[in-house]
Amino acid sequence: MRKPLPAWVDISIMPLINIAAAFVVAGIIIALIGENPFTALAVMIKGAFVYKGALGYTLYYTTNFIFTGLAVAVAFHAMLFNIGGEGQAMIGGLGIGFIVLSLDPILPPLLVILLAIPVAAIFGAIWGVIPGWLQARRGSHIVITTIMFNFIASSIMVWLLAGMLMAPGQMSPETRHFADGVSLMQIHHIGNALGWPMARSPLNLSFVIALIAAVAVWVLIWRTRLGYIIRATGHSEKAVIYAGHDPARIIMIVMAISGGLAGLMALNEILGVQERVIL
Numbered sequence: 001m002r003k004p005l006p007a008w009v010d011i012s013i014m015p016l017i018n019i020a021a022a023f024v025v026a027g028i029i030i031a032l033i034g035e036n037p038f039t040a041l042a043v044m045i046k047g048a049f050v051y052k053g054a055l056g057y058t059l060y061y062t063t064n065f066i067f068t069g070l071a072v073a074v075a076f077h078a079m080l081f082n083i084g085g086e087g088q089a090m091i092g093g094l095g096i097g098f099i100v101l102s103l104d105p106i107l108p109p110l111l112v113i114l115l116a117i118p119v120a121a122i123f124g125a126i127w128g129v130i131p132g133w134l135q136a137r138r139g140s141h142i143v144i145t146t147i148m149f150n151f152i153a154s155s156i157m158v159w160l161l162a163g164m165l166m167a168p169g170q171m172s173p174e175t176r177h178f179a180d181g182v183s184l185m186q187i188h189h190i191g192n193a194l195g196w197p198m199a200r201s202p203l204n205l206s207f208v209i210a211l212i213a214a215v216a217v218w219v220l221i222w223r224t225r226l227g228y229i230i231r232a233t234g235h236s237e238k239a240v241i242y243a244g245h246d247p248a249r250i251i252m253i254v255m256a257i258s259g260g261l262a263g264l265m266a267l268n269e270i271l272g273v274q275e276r277v278i279l
Contacts, residue, residue, distance in 0.1 A: 056188060056201025060268070063203075066210040067265035070217050071128075075142075075258040077221055078251065079234035084131060084146030085262040087153030088124040092263025094157060095123030096270050097165060097277035100178050109181030116182075116271060117209070117264070124263015125256040127153060132255025136248035142255075161279055174278040184272045204272030206264075213261060220257075230254055 005014070027037035048058045068085040075082035099119045103112050131145035158173065167176035184205040191198035221227040229250055233240050237247040270277055 053199035053201045056199060056203040059187075059207055060201060060203040060272075063207045063210045063268045064265050066207075066214060067261055067268075070210075070213055071258045071262040074217060074221070074230070074261065075254055077227075077234050078230050078254045080132075080135075080251065080254060080258075081143045082128065082131075082146055082255065082258045082262075083143050084128065084149050084259070085265070087146070087150035088127045088259040088262035089265040090150075090153040090157050091127040092120040092124035093266035093270050093277055094160065095119045095263065096266055097175055100182055100271075101165070101175060104179035104182050109179065112179075112182050113184065113271065117267060120263045120266050121260035122263070124266075125260035128259015128262065129252050129256040132252040136251040158279065161277065165277065172278075175276045178271075178275045182271070183275045184267060186272070202273045204268065206268040206272045209264065209267060213264065217261070226253070 004010075023041070027041070030037040030040050047054060049055055068089070071085050071088070072082055096116045096119060099116050100112055103115065107115075127149060128146075131140070131142055131149055134140035134145050135142045161173040161175070165175045166173060186201070187203045187205070187207070188198040188200050219227075221230065229240065229243075229245055230253075232243070233245075233247055233250045233254070240247050240250065
């Protein structure tokens with residue numbers, strides 16, 4: 001059996017090799033279509049990091065990938081392919097809309113935000129656990145059902161935003177704006193308040209939540225009993241049964257966690273930027 005790589009290699013060297021390989025493959029493709037790959041690389045680096053506000057926009061978009069990447073990673077440890085992050089994020093966004101629109105007239109903004117964060121995760125978890133149940137109890141393949149649920153979530157969102165949730169007196173499918181103060185603070189506002197001048201960008205506190213979620217997922221998968229069972233389920237369901245656990249139950253738990261992480265992605269756009277639910 002091949003020996004596992006040292007932890008420091010797996011953490012530091014392998015990601016760098018993967019990035020370098022991606023640049024090489026992308027460069028070859030760019031060269032094949034007749035463009036200069038080095039010019040393309042310079043444009044990409046400038047667009048992502050150099051110009052005013054570039055880093056903020058890069059990290060803003062990165063936030064979405066962190067949440068969806070964590071959602072996919074948790075499921076993958078149990079050998080489940082959750083392709084439904086898009087739909088779970090939509091349903092998480094609807095959960096944010098329901099709780100905020102119901103409570104922002106009567107509760108302080110901070111309390112509404114603190115309630116909206118777990119609600120986004122709960123709604124996403126519910127949308128994730130249904131395909132998990134279908135696979136665990138009915139044998140429906142998780143890839144097929146999660147893709148189907150993306151379209152179902154999209155249809156539900158359109159139906160609600162074009163109907164009962166649409167703000168009165170307007171034609172665009174979106175809710176009213178949330179009450180003043182019901183939003184995640186943007187990072188450039190925090191930096192400027194602390195005396196660190198920062199260019200305006202949509203980067204907001206959901207990025208911090210995403211980093212916390214990343215640490216929490218690492219702890220869950222590698223430092224908890226549940227994480228061990230999740231990984232064992234991915235390697236051998238028979239071994240999990242022999243150890244006294246129900247693989248079907250573990251599958252549903254994993255998909256709930258995965259869906260909850262995807263649901264949190266809605267925080268970035270809805271509470272961090274738009275301050276309303278919008279298509």
